[in-house]
Amino acid sequence: MSIITIERKVLEKNDELASQNREVFQHHGAFVLNVVSSPGSGKTSILERTLERLKNKLRIAVIEGDVQTDFDAQRIAAFGVPVVQIITNGGCHLDAKLVHDALGNLDLNGIQLLIIENVGNLVCPANYDLGEHTKVVLASTTEGDDKPLKYPTMFRNASVLIVNKIDLLPYVRCDIAELKNNARRINPSLMIFETSCTKQEGIDRWCTWLEEQVHNHSSGNTGKII
Amino acid sequence: MSIITIERKVLEKNDELASQNREVFQHHGAFVLNVVSSPGSGKTSILERTLERLKNKLRIAVIEGDVQTDFDAQRIAAFGVPVVQIITNGGCHLDAKLVHDALGNLDLNGIQLLIIENVGNLVCPANYDLGEHTKVVLASTTEGDDKPLKYPTMFRNASVLIVNKIDLLPYVRCDIAELKNNARRINPSLMIFETSCTKQEGIDRWCTWLEEQVHNHSSGNTGKII
Numbered sequence: 001m002s003i004i005t006i007e008r009k010v011l012e013k014n015d016e017l018a019s020q021n022r023e024v025f026q027h028h029g030a031f032v033l034n035v036v037s038s039p040g041s042g043k044t045s046i047l048e049r050t051l052e053r054l055k056n057k058l059r060i061a062v063i064e065g066d067v068q069t070d071f072d073a074q075r076i077a078a079f080g081v082p083v084v085q086i087i088t089n090g091g092c093h094l095d096a097k098l099v100h101d102a103l104g105n106l107d108l109n110g111i112q113l114l115i116i117e118n119v120g121n122l123v124c125p126a127n128y129d130l131g132e133h134t135k136v137v138l139a140s141t142t143e144g145d146d147k148p149l150k151y152p153t154m155f156r157n158a159s160v161l162i163v164n165k166i167d168l169l170p171y172v173r174c175d176i177a178e179l180k181n182n183a184r185r186i187n188p189s190l191m192i193f194e195t196s197c198t199k200q201e202g203i204d205r206w207c208t209w210l211e212e213q214v215h216n217h218s219s220g221n222t223g224k225i226i
Numbered sequence: 227m228s229i230i231t232i233e234r235k236v237l238e239k240n241d242e243l244a245s246q247n248r249e250v251f252q253h254h255g256a257f258v259l260n261v262v263s264s265p266g267s268g269k270t271s272i273l274e275r276t277l278e279r280l281k282n283k284l285r286i287a288v289i290e291g292d293v294q295t296d297f298d299a300q301r302i303a304a305f306g307v308p309v310v311q312i313i314t315n316g317g318c319h320l321d322a323k324l325v326h327d328a329l330g331n332l333d334l335n336g337i338q339l340l341i342i343e344n345v346g347n348l349v350c351p352a353n354y355d356l357g358e359h360t361k362v363v364l365a366s367t368t369e370g371d372d373k374p375l376k377y378p379t380m381f382r383n384a385s386v387l388i389v390n391k392i393d394l395l396p397y398v399r400c401d402i403a404e405l406k407n408n409a410r411r412i413n414p415s416l417m418i419f420e421t422s423c424t425k426q427e428g429i430d431r432w433c434t435w436l437e438e439q440v441h442n443h444s445s446g447n448t449g450k451i452i
Contacts, residue, residue, distance in 0.1 A: 006232065038264045038265045038266060038346070038348075038369075039264045039348045039369055039373055039376065039377060040264060040366070040368060040369025040370050040373060066376060067349060067376060067377055067378075067379075068375065068376055068377070068378055069372075069375050069376050071372055071375070071376065090349075090379055092318065092347075092349040092350050119349065120264070120348065120349075120376070120377070121318075121347060121348070121349050121350075122264075122265045122346065122347070123293060123316075123318040123345065123346075123347050123350070124318050124347075124349070124350065140266070140368065142266060142366065142368035142391065142394070143264075143265055143266025144266050146295075146297055147265055147266060149294065149295050149297070150265070150292060150293060150294055150295050150297065150346070151265060151293055151294070151346070152293075152294055153293075153316055165368065167397070168368070168394065168397055168398070171393070171394055171397060172394070172424075173424070198398075198399070
């Protein structure tokens with residue numbers, strides 16, 4: 001019982017700090033994504049494909065969350081965008097405080113799009129608002145079509161689902177229609193994209209949508225932000 | 227600081243309960259696995275292939291840990307072995323208390339092998355001893371070859387690594403030699419198996435080894451248990 005109370009307090013405190021982060025983002029006019037998934041679903045690969053297409057159209061910065069290593073941050077830095085690394089040292093999720101502290105090392109002036117790549121974990125990051133405008137969950141086809149039902153909180157709290165690794169569909173037991181149905185059973189308003197980073201499929205549609213969100217946001221049309 | 231103290235207390239209490247579980251397992255002569263991985267790496271599929279081969283050779287029981295749904299427990303129950311489902315209701319890992327409570331619904335008399343399938347999460351279950359004799363971590367080739375370095379605690383605390391979905395190697399960017407090197411950098415004594423559940427590759431070798439462990443254990447040759 002006391003543990004539950006502590007958890008609630010931790011989440012309440014997190015929500016407060018997330019609101020403060022959101023105000024900072026609003027002040028700078030930055031549209032912010034929180035990208036979550038299991039380890040190895042392709043978060044960094046999606047970011048790479050996204051940066052290839054959008055880095056000359058939008059001013060983008062990235063916060064990389066990892067349990068250990070700066071491998072992902074190095075991959076992102078290769079695109080010449082500002083990157084701040086958060087290493088959680090065993091911690092299973094990013095929280096608003098970690099993001100707040102990371103912002104001390106990131107100049108948001110002029111940044112239109114900030115992408116936060118969370119720790120690979122389909123459970124714990126679900127309840128931690130970072131102050132983002134949109135939570136994007138990735139599910140790779142290799143994980144099977146039942147994951148939205150088995151890890152519902154993440155799919156319920158996300159606004160966008162990217163079904164990644166669709167090039168592997170011929171080789172894995174995953175019914176993509178069933179995967180999308182399961183996701184919509186948990187969250188009927190999910191916007192869904194289907195992508196393959198290796199075959200470059202579906203990335204243009206995702207990037208077009210994302211660019212539109214950023215422009216809607218910076219023109220103050222916040223009603224359209226999901 | 228207080229949070230760290232609470233975490234330490236939680237882990238100390240867990241270790242106490244895990245020791246009690248281990249005594250219960252020893253008393254019944256049951257060899258116990260704690261199977262961990264990311265969501266969708268193939269824990270349940272490995273269990274299915276294992277039960278196909280060993281259910282008529284060994285008396286096996288299974289504890290299924292899931293955040294939500296009893297899908298996996300149903301898949302296992304189809305093999306006619308005793309299964310107890312633990313639903314964590316959002317909890318990100320099994321702990322020794324949950325397993326202790328589950329044992330109240332499981333008759334261990336005569337059980338030679340108890341397999342505990344943990345929640346799909348490569349971070350949080352790493353530090354929670356359940357009283358098992360051997361922690362088995364799965365990494366699927368689709369997750370890439372860097373995961374041991376990025377999620378080191380799990381690979382450090384496991385004794386066995388099963389590299390699953392090797393049939394997908396031709397289609398994914400994963401150097402299996404590099405994956406194994408990375409795993410051994412974290413944990414030089416890891417026993418490593420390579421498997422494909424869909425192509426039935428490597429399963430016999432894994433099952434032969436597992437059967438041997440169970441027989442060593444029941445003959446009191448505990449020195450060989452890893």
